[in-house]
Amino acid sequence: MQNQVTFLSCLFNSLSIRLSNGLSTLAAWLLGLFWIFPLIYALWAAFHTPEYAAHFALDAPLTLENFRTAWVQAPFMRYMLNTVVITLLILVFQLVLCTLAGYALARINFRGRGVVFALILIQLMVVPEILIVENYQTLASLHSIDTYIGVGLPYLASAFGIFLLRQTFKTIPQALEDAAKIEGCSILQIIWNVYVPLAKPTYLAFSLVSISYHWNNFLWPLVVTNTEQSRPLTVGMAIFGAPESGVDWSVISAGTLISVAPLLIVFLLFQRQFIQSFMTAGVK
């Protein structure tokens, strides 16, 4: 009797699970399709003549003309270089500065620590582009308009990074630090040899956030860059595809693909390693 009930309920359970699994798989795929669709459309429009930008026909002739047009219309290599330099510049500074500050807040007992931490946390929400008017004037008075450092300067210290690292450092056993001290390590050595290796997952998570933020950042670079000297991809693409002049989806799609291709290829190549390492690291 008991067995029978269990058996039946198991059967019922597995049936309903299978059904709900099917539905849930379907939903997952529909959502996935919707999510990747802009990219698929970009591929379609970029490789076909403009007549087919808004029509979909299987026999539409393929062309590379749009890529050629886009390529001569905007200096994509320069924009790309600018974006890479700016993003890396910011990331490197952030990692160093946030590590130092995070350690101080996590492990040193000094007067005013609470106040300092609270002051830092303000920037968690009040990011530099919110204060765009004042920050622009600061940059102008430093003569840093239209330079890499001008685009990066307001972001070099990140409250988010400091906060994350402080939390992580706090979970690292004090005993490890004490042991290192006995061996005669200086503070910087302790940070480098003890804390940094143990906080790798946090560094990885923060780097992802930072890179994605600055790779996509638009408003601040729009305001502080003037020329190709420092203009990143986002601003370049905004000028390139400005709707003021009438939208040409084929060429814009080609431009978009050119500009995301490097990142996309890197992601496709390293997808497995990337997600795996991110996961085994485990972000909390």
Added chain:
Amino acid sequence: MFNRGKKRMLAVVLSTALSGAAQAKTDLTMYYPVAVGGSLTHVVDSIIADFEKQNPDIDVKAIYAGNYNDARVKALAALQSGQPAQLSVMFSIDVHELMDLDAIIPFDEVATSDEDKTWLNSFYPALMKNGQVKGKTWGIPFQRSTIVMYYNKDMFRAAGLDADHAPKNWDELVDMGKKLTKKDASGQVTQWGAMIPSTGYPYWMFGALTKQNSQVLMNQAGTETYFDKPAVIEALSFWKSLGSEHKIMPEGTIQWGTLRQNFLEQKTAIMWHSTGNLTAVKKSANFDFGVAMLPANKELGSPTGGGNFYLFKKSTPEERQAALKLVKFMTAPEQAAKWSIETGYMGVSPAAYNTDALQRYVKTFPPAAIARDQLEYATAELATHQAGRVRKLLDDAIQATLTNQKSAEDALKHAQQQAERVLKRFE
């Protein structure tokens, strides 16, 4: 934001010192708006290259700084932070604000010889309207356009209309529009009669409708607006009625940026758009299209649009002369003709249309002359002090009406009230 007196002084001293040292060479920095991808920059670059060849003692650096708005912000910021900028192409309607900021000088101060004065008078008067304030010329037309009516001749023929007779007045626009609007079996519209864009630059399109109704939107000094005049309200009601009453235009707003695609995809038989689109439409239309002047109500009319040359105040006498030379070169008939043919913008002077190149072009492609012919009926584009804010007030009123949030009268009266408040300071 702009009173950094000491820094400005320092910059002037520095730049005079520098130009003294360089002596032989005069360096010019020109800010230029490119709303359009890269193709325009190539044309400008090639004209500048020609100029430098003729004037080896002048070096020109062109900075392409995004759309009109960006170019203005960036040029002014450069001046403010002590970087050089001697001239710029900016929105023709920025003139009052640039004067308020004390950033520009009138051309009359620099163009003093008799020859220069003749040059000042060589442009189409309609194109000078936005550049002349208080009896002086502050802006020289270069990248200029008007609104014209593009229409699909194939559709006209299919609807039994004369393909060479575009609507000449508002009534004809409505009548023909009705014949041109097609529905499928389920009652869905598959082809619209007409489209007038209402994002991007709604106030500009509206300027055409009000001019056709014999009413301008502001005074020449840019201190008063006339948004609540009966003729203005009537014009906006007419615009709205095209969608809500006559059903020849979609309701809600129509995107400026995608309208050309709508026309090329044959979703609308008529569109109002900038002449700046002419070359692009010509290149991609796979049907027979025509270009005509906008229809009249009480009179014909369209506002002019686009960018003028301005000279910045913060420059040495030598730089000013060099800048004037450059402006004169770029607006000379041959260059203006070349510019017009390659971009679709207008040739700025009658002499430009008399050049062989442009005459030949007009002969092979008659639509290119429509914008010029329409100039006779053109008026200035909406330009006031606090131009950005006032423009937005009108834009909002137009969009509120077209999207059924307010009646034309309420929306415009509100806009007028607000505009009066903004402009009170400048009376």
Added chain:
Amino acid sequence: MKLNMPRHQQIYAWLLLFPALALLAAFTHIPMIKTLWRSFTSSGMQNNTGFTLDNYRYLLEDDVFWQVLSNSLWYAAVTVPVSMILALAMALWVNGKIRGRSALRLAYFTPTILPMITVANIWLFFYTPEIGLFNNILGWFGHSGYNWLGDPDLSLFSLMLMTIWKEAGFFMIFYLAALQGISRDFYQAAAIEGSSRWTTLRRITLPLLMPTTLFVLINAFLNAFKLVDHLFILTKGGPNNATNLLLYYIYENAFSFFDAAYASVLTVVLLSILVVLAVFQFGVIERRVHYR
């Protein structure tokens, strides 16, 4: 050990903090104070006009501001929870044994690599009436379609949809990582007790994901107030301000209308909202930390 001496500790702490603090002060704290100052002492393009409340008076009478404020709050109120829930669902899917898992992962992740400003033009195509994709699809079902961006009742929703698309895939990564970190033992125990999938999710997964949820929440709220890039391409805040958001309105005032004074007042409003959110979250986070 010298390091343990309080005085040295003090000095070390400040030395370590100095670079970060200096930069934060220069680009966050001082500008905040200057913004507040400017909002009371300037007018239009003029600075130092003496103490004035004009800007605030104008704020109260400015219909556009009230609409922009309500738009911004709605925008945050909708995009934050929806993109977080979707992110979680996506993470659960690609964490389980679903067919084509890595393809799905890639699909969900693509928005993160496509900058908002470039992809906005593609969304413009989706939304465009007559020739756009969405209306064409609706057309197959005999529906006449919508004016997605031109109808004031719909346009803010259209922008939200794009934002959710942009955000959810990014947040998914963090949930995914956290899910992988949850020990199998919990689930085995739940399976033995015979609890349903829903109960397992509610009782085990969600509580264990709390730290990640907070992490994501901060990012989501911040982005909701900071992400205005697509406005530049899609609507420019129109029609009639139906999609205008606070940061975009600040940009317009400062860089199109040259009214730094009014932009400062608007910034003060935005700052107040953010500081309230920050304080709230700080409280929650601290509690979490103790809990840990």
